Amino acid sequence: MIQDNAPLWEALCAYRQRGVIPFHTPGHKLRGEIFPRLQAHLGSGIFQLDPSDEIEDLALDHDFERALEAAQQLAAQLFGAAHTLFLVNGTTSGLHYLLYSVSGKLVIPRFSHQAVYTGALLAGNECIYLPVRFDPEWQIPLPPTAAELERAAADHSPAAVVFTHPTYYGTCAELEELVVKTHQLGALAVIDEAHGGHFRFSPVLPDPGLAAGADGVVQSTHKTLGSLTQTSMLHVQSDELHHLVRRARRILETTSPSLVFLAVIDEVRRSLHERGSELVGRAVELAHCCSARLERIPGVQVLPSQLRHDPTKIVFSLRELGLTGIQLEGILRRDYNIQVELSDYFNVIALVTLGDTPETIEQLCRAVEGVVERAGHLGGRKLRLPDLSYPPLPDQALPMGKAVRRSWEAVSLRQAVGRVSAEFVTPYPPGVPILVPGEVVSRDTAAYLEWCLRLGWPIRGMEGVALYVIKDNAL
Numbered sequence: 001m002i003q004d005n006a007p008l009w010e011a012l013c014a015y016r017q018r019g020v021i022p023f024h025t026p027g028h029k030l031r032g033e034i035f036p037r038l039q040a041h042l043g044s045g046i047f048q049l050d051p052s053d054e055i056e057d058l059a060l061d062h063d064f065e066r067a068l069e070a071a072q073q074l075a076a077q078l079f080g081a082a083h084t085l086f087l088v089n090g091t092t093s094g095l096h097y098l099l100y101s102v103s104g105k106l107v108i109p110r111f112s113h114q115a116v117y118t119g120a121l122l123a124g125n126e127c128i129y130l131p132v133r134f135d136p137e138w139q140i141p142l143p144p145t146a147a148e149l150e151r152a153a154a155d156h157s158p159a160a161v162v163f164t165h166p167t168y169y170g171t172c173a174e175l176e177e178l179v180v181k182t183h184q185l186g187a188l189a190v191i192d193e194a195h196g197g198h199f200r201f202s203p204v205l206p207d208p209g210l211a212a213g214a215d216g217v218v219q220s221t222h223k224t225l226g227s228l229t230q231t232s233m234l235h236v237q238s239d240e241l242h243h244l245v246r247r248a249r250r251i252l253e254t255t256s257p258s259l260v261f262l263a264v265i266d267e268v269r270r271s272l273h274e275r276g277s278e279l280v281g282r283a284v285e286l287a288h289c290c291s292a293r294l295e296r297i298p299g300v301q302v303l304p305s306q307l308r309h310d311p312t313k314i315v316f317s318l319r320e321l322g323l324t325g326i327q328l329e330g331i332l333r334r335d336y337n338i339q340v341e342l343s344d345y346f347n348v349i350a351l352v353t354l355g356d357t358p359e360t361i362e363q364l365c366r367a368v369e370g371v372v373e374r375a376g377h378l379g380g381r382k383l384r385l386p387d388l389s390y391p392p393l394p395d396q397a398l399p400m401g402k403a404v405r406r407s408w409e410a411v412s413l414r415q416a417v418g419r420v421s422a423e424f425v426t427p428y429p430p431g432v433p434i435l436v437p438g439e440v441v442s443r444d445t446a447a448y449l450e451w452c453l454r455l456g457w458p459i460r461g462m463e464g465v466a467l468y469v470i471k472d473n474a475l
């Protein structure tokens with residue numbers, strides 16, 4: 001296999017070149033002219049490269065299906081997997097295909113992304129939770145340990161264990177140890193590597209899940225490696241799992257996956273083969289410079305290196321100057337035209353990727369210096385630790401799969417106490433669900449959500465200040 005080829009991208013370009021007269025879908029007939037405003041911004045190429053994936057003519061080199069197979073094999077080779085699938089519905093879909101392929105209980109970190117929960121929901125798998133521990137100073141969720149896995153899995157014989165590697169904040173577990181422990185339990189090790197696709201390309205970054213011996217790994221190629229939004233890769237290490245995830249894809253994927261999206265993954269893979277180490281290496285260097293400069297600004301705290309396993313995720317805080325991360329995100333956006341990835345009570349996270357340049361780093365650092373100069377007017381006294389902590393794991397009244405099929409109503413937080421949640425309720429970040437469908441709303445949970453709302457912390461799964469709960473007569 002030759003990594004210098006990009007079979008799907010080339011097949012698509014050849015189709016465009018041929019100027020076929022299309023009497024097939026899609027309805028735009030490969031012409032942007034009918035939508036001049038779209039064409040003005042997207043150009044005509046996006047339309048000309050967007051035939052449906054049904055066209056197959058081997059003789060004319062139009063066999064997109066075969067080209068996709070070849071492209072996926074090249075990606076598997078580059079990333080060190082036995083098989084790879086290209087995905088057009090993000091890492092969300094890859095996690096769904098993997099978990100759909102598992103029969104039995106799952107052990108998952110409670111701080112898993114919602115896609116892990118919805119994967120379990122689709123497959124009807126029961127979830128056992130690895131507890132959430134927060135770093136006491138930075139208030140960020142920490143990855144699980146092997147001892148926690150052992151305790152959680154005892155008496156359950158899980159079919160699979162899911163790990164998030166890295167977390168949103170760039171922290172990583174002792175993954176190899178966890179994978180070994182998972183295999184000793186007789187379970188599959190599944191890695192949500194949405195934020196770690198770039199690990200493969202720099203020796204100073206943590207080892208990728210595949211190198212740690214995982215059975216299935218899903219990466220958001222769009223998040224850290226620059227392909228178009230919603231394009232991801234699913235890597236597996238056995239033929240058996242490959243057959244299962246392909247079947248899941250046949251069942252769950254659109255029957256019209258975008259060839260543009262798939263071909264872009266292929267071309268990005270070729271570029272990564274050519275320059276991945278150089279591009280990711282440069283991003284790592286820029287990120288180091290950025291952190292070092294931010295650390296030198298009085299009043300700015302940067303997540304220390306013992307927690308910052310992925311240096312390209314720059315977690316920093318102006319809590320000493322009295323600003324919450326949520327306030328800092330707003331100031332950077334409104335006054336400096338800078339949008340960070342996420343913010344929480346203490347921190348903001350700025351992602352540095354292969355798309356950054358010394359200029360973008362300079363702009364970020366200057367903006368933070370500017371905020372610090374004005375901080376006397378903006379903030380106040382040093383921020384204290386939050387008065388409330390993440391509430392204890394709620395009682396479960398109904399399995400998730402049943403809870404999402406019951407009729408529901410929206411009620412105030414106060415009225416919701418003692419009722420059963422119909423929704424995932426998740427402050428972002430860190431994306432740890434406070435409630436999943438079927439769980440009972442406790443007084444602690446309601447108080448914590450009220451506090452998040454007062455801070456202006458975005459919460460998914462609420463309607464304003466109301467929670468969705470299952471109607472009493474539907475329980």
Ligand SMILES: Cc1ncc(COP(=O)(O)O)c(C=O)c1O
Nearest residue numbers: 089090091092113115192194220
């Ligand atoms: C940890 C984690 N897993 C999975 C996902 C889903 O990825 P995608 O947006 O590619 O579907 C995300 C998205 O933010 C995420 O942060």
